[in-house]
Amino acid sequence: MVRTIISIIFAILSLNSFAQNEAKEDATILKKIYDTSLLNGKSYAWLDYLSNQIGGRLSGSVNAQLAVEWGERELKKLGLDKVWLQPVMVPKWTRGVTEFAYIETEPGITTNVPICALGGSVPTPIGGVKAPIVEVKGLEELKELGTDKIKGKIVFFNRPMQADLIETFRAYGGCVDQRYSGAAEAAKFGAVGVLVRSMNLRLDDFPHTGSMSYGDLKDMEKIPAAAISTNGADLLSSMLTLNPKIKFHINMNCRTWKDVQSYNVIGEITGSELPKEYMVVGGHLDSWDLGDGSHDDGAGIVQSMEVLRLFKEIGYKPKRSIRVVLFMNEENGLRGGKKYAKVAKDKGENHVFALESDAGGFTPRGFSFDCNDANFAQVQSWKPLFEPYLIHSFTQGGSGADIGPLKKDGIVLAGLRPDSQRYFDYHHAKNDTFDAVNKRELELGAATMASLMYLFDKYGTK
Structure with missing residues (x-):
C-alpha cells in the first residue's frame, strides 16, 4: 500500500513537473x-x-x-x-464618377451633403433623382408607414449605431440591416431611392459604403441606394424637423458588370x-x-x-x-x-x-x-x-x-x-x-x- 501511494505521488509530481516545463517552453516560444x-x-x-x-x-x-x-x-x-x-x-x-447630393429647402436654395453609393446599387437616372424625404428608424417603421406615405419619396434610414454597447460589432449588427435590405424593402412601397445613415459611431463627413441586396426584385424595380455621412444625416434630420417638405437630390453613376x-x-x-x-x-x-x-x-x-x-x-x-x-x-x-x-x-x-x-x-x-x-x-x-x-x-x-x-x-x-x-x-x-x-x-x-x-x-x- 505504501509503495502504491508513493508511486501515485511520484506520478503526480512528474506530471506537474512536465506541465511546468511545457509552460516554460511555450512562454519562451511566445x-x-x-x-x-x-x-x-x-x-x-x-x-x-x-x-x-x-x-x-x-x-x-x-x-x-x-x-x-x-x-x-x-x-x-x-x-x-x-x-x-x-x-x-x-x-x-464600379462606382463611376463621384456621387453628388444636396438638400433643397426651396427652389434654388440647396445645401450639399456627403454621400456615396452602396456597393451593388443601381445608378440614378441621368441627371439624378430629386424627391421628398421620409425619415424612418428601421425596416419595421417602414412597413408601418406603408405605400401611401412612401410612394414617390426617398426613404431616409436614420437608425444610428447603439453607442452604449461596448462591443461595437454588436452595435454594427444592430443597424446594418437597413443598409443591406433597405432598398429592397423600400422599393416594395414605391420609394424612388434610399439614403442610409453611415455605420459609424463618430460624427464626421465620411460616408461609409458597404454591400446591399435587392433580394428578388426585378431590374426595373431596383432603386438607387446611397449612404450619407453621420454629420449629413444629423443635418438632414434636423432640417426635416423644421421643414418636412424639403427635397433631396442624388446623382450616382455606378454600374454592375x-x-x-x-x-x-x-x-x-x-x-x-x-x-x-x-x-x-x-x-x-x-x-x-x-x-x-x-x-x-x-x-x-x-x-x-x-x-x-x-x-x-x-x-x-x-x-x-x-x-x-x-x-x-x-x-x-x-x-x-x-x-x-x-x-x-x-x-x-x-x-x-x-x-x-x-x-x-x-x-x-x-x-x-x-x-x-x-x-x-x-x-x-x-x-x-x-x-x-x-x-x-x-x-x-x-x-x-x-x-x-x-x-x-x-x-x-x-x-x-x-x-x-x-x-x-x-x-x-x-x-x-x-x-x-x-x-x-x-x-x-x-x-x-x-x-x-x-x-x-x-x-x-x-
Whole structure:
C-alpha cells in the first residue's frame, strides 16, 4: 500500500513537473514570436506597399488583380513549400464618377451633403433623382408607414449605431440591416431611392459604403441606394424637423458588370508530422474602393502572411500543415471563402483549425472562438501565456466570415479581436488609409496570431 501511494505521488509530481516545463517552453516560444515581430517584423512594410502602391482593391478591379500578383510574389519570397492561386469567379461593380447630393429647402436654395453609393446599387437616372424625404428608424417603421406615405419619396434610414454597447460589432449588427435590405424593402412601397445613415459611431463627413441586396426584385424595380455621412444625416434630420417638405437630390453613376475571374492566394508550410491535418490563417485581400483598405482588411492580410514568416524566422517547424489564405471577395459576395471551403471538402481535406483577422489593425485584446467546450477549456488554460502581452479576452462566439464556410464538427474557428472602439471610424470609408494604422499595434496583432497558431499546432484540438 505504501509503495502504491508513493508511486501515485511520484506520478503526480512528474506530471506537474512536465506541465511546468511545457509552460516554460511555450512562454519562451511566445517571447521569440513577439520579439521577432516587434524588432524585425515585415507586416508594416507589406501593408505600406499594398495600401500605397496598389490601393483600394474592389473585387473584379485592376487593383484586385495587382494585389493577387503581389500576394503570390511575396509568399514565394518566403520560401514556403507551396504557393498557388485558386481561381474564383467574383462580382464586378464600379462606382463611376463621384456621387453628388444636396438638400433643397426651396427652389434654388440647396445645401450639399456627403454621400456615396452602396456597393451593388443601381445608378440614378441621368441627371439624378430629386424627391421628398421620409425619415424612418428601421425596416419595421417602414412597413408601418406603408405605400401611401412612401410612394414617390426617398426613404431616409436614420437608425444610428447603439453607442452604449461596448462591443461595437454588436452595435454594427444592430443597424446594418437597413443598409443591406433597405432598398429592397423600400422599393416594395414605391420609394424612388434610399439614403442610409453611415455605420459609424463618430460624427464626421465620411460616408461609409458597404454591400446591399435587392433580394428578388426585378431590374426595373431596383432603386438607387446611397449612404450619407453621420454629420449629413444629423443635418438632414434636423432640417426635416423644421421643414418636412424639403427635397433631396442624388446623382450616382455606378454600374454592375458580368462576373470576372479572380483568385484566392494560398501559401503552405507542409506539416512535419501530420501533413494531412490543415490549419488556416487568413484575411480578405479585396477591399472597398473609397480608401485603400488598410484596416479592412489589409491589416489582416499582412498579419496572416507574417504568421508564416515568423515561424520561418524563429526556426519553428509545425507538426501540421499551415496555410495562409488571402481570400478574395469577402466584401460583396464571400466567393473566396466559399470556394476555398468547397475545394477543401471536394478533396476530403481535414481542416482542424482556422484563424481570421478582419477587425482592423488595432491593439489585440484576445480572440473569439467558435468551438466546443473542451477546446475552449484548452484555450482558457493558455490565457496565462498571453497575459504578459495584455491579451486577456477569450470568448466563445463568432470567428470570421471567410473561414465560416469551413465550419464542421470538430474544427475550431477563431477570430482575432483587437480593440474595436475606433474601427467603425474607418470601416468602408475614404479615411481607411495607411496613415490610420499604428505600426506597433499591427505587429502585436501578428505576433498574437502566430502564438495561437503555435499552441494549436503543438497541442491539437479536442
